[in-house]
Amino acid sequence: MDYKKAGVDIEAGYKSVELMKKHVQATMRPEVLGGIGGFSGAFSMAAFKDMEKPTLVSGTDGVGTKLKLAFIMDKHNTVGIDCVAMCVNDIACAGGEPLFFLDYIACGKNFPEKIADIVGGVAEGCKQAGAALIGGETAEMPGFYPEDEYDLAGFSVGVVDEKDLITGKDLKAGDVLIGMASSGVHSNGFSLVRKVFEKEMTKEGLNTYYEELGATLGEALIAPTKIYVKALKSIKDAGVRIKACSHITGGGFYENVPRMMKEGTRAVIKKDSYQVPPIFRLMAEKGQIEEEMMYNTYNMGIGMIVAVDPADVEKAVEGIKAADETPYVIGAVEEGEKGVTLC
DSSP, rough: OOOOTTTOOOHHHHHHHHHHHHHTTOOTTTEEESSSTSSOEEEOGGGGGGGGSSEEEEEEOOOOGGHHHHHHHOOOOSSHHHHHHHHHHHHHTTTOOOEEEEEEEESOOOOOOHHHHHHHHHHHHHHHOOOOEEEEEEEEEEEEBBBBBBEEEEEEEEEEEGGOOSSTTTTOOEEEEEEEEEESSTTTHHHHHHHTTTTSSSSHHHTTTTTTTTEHHHHHHHHHOOOHHHHHHHHHTTTTTOOOEOOOOTTTHHHHGGGGTTTTEEEEEEEGOOOOOOOHHHHHHTTOOOHHHHHHSTTTTTEEEEEEEEHHHHHHHHHHTTTTOOEEEEEEEESSSEEEEEO
C-alpha cells in the first residue's frame, strides 16, 4: 500500500506545478520576492512605503456553484477569473490596490492539465487586476470530491493610504450614481440559475444557441466576472474622488447598494437608465421570477456602482471609458432612510 493506491498521486501534483509555472510567472510584480514552490509567498513593502498611513485591505471568496457549468462544459480556463474578481473587486471598492493573490483548489483527482487550466484563469484574473499570484494550494482529496469535480477559492491583499479609503462618510443628497456594465450573471445566484435551467444542465443543453443571447446558453452563463480594478483607478487618475462604491454581488441591488450609503441618505436608481442584458430577461421569463427577486439576487447588468459629486460626472464617465468599461448614469443620492429605491 502507498499514497497513490490510496488515491493521491504526488507525481501528478509535481506535474501540475510545472504546467502552471508559466501562468504564475506572467503575474509577477517587482515587489515579489522568491519564486513559486516555496512554503510561503513573500512580497516587499516597497509598494507602499511612501504612503502616509498605508492600510491593508483584503478579500476572500470562491466561485460557488457556477463551477457545475465548468464541469458539464469541461471548460476550466475562465472560472479562475471569477475567483480573482470576487476578491479584488471588493478590495478596489474600498479604494485599495490589489497587491497579491493566493488560490486554493481542492479536487477529487489531480488531472495536471485541468489544474493548469484553472490556474491559467486565476493568472489571467490577476493580470487584469494588476495583482501577483504569489502562491496557492492544490489538495487532492479522493473520496471527498468526485474524481472529475473540484472547488476553487482564494484571497487577495491590497493596500490604500488611509486618507483614500472609500467609506461613504461624505456622501450627500445630489451626488450622482454611475454604474459599470457587468458581463452577465458574474458568479452569484447560480443555485437559482441551475434550477431555472435544470433541463438544460447537460452538455447538449448548454451548447444550444439562443438567438436572443447571441450565444449558446453555456457561453452566456459561464462568461467570467468583470474585474473593475483598472476602471476605479482610472476614475481616481482622472482627478475624481469616489465618495462611495458598491460591488453588486450576491444579494443584488437591494443588499449591496445600501452598504455604500451613510445614515440619512438613500440611493434612487432608475431601472430604465441602462439596458438589462438578455440573459436576465430569459431567466426571469423561464423561471417565472418576480422582478423584485431578480434585483434582490443578481447584478441585472450593473457590476459596480460609484457615487461622485455632480461636477465630476463627466470626468468619471470618461475615466471608466478609458479603462474599456461601459458607464451609465443610473441615479442619484437623496435624503431619506438608508437604503435603495428602484424606480
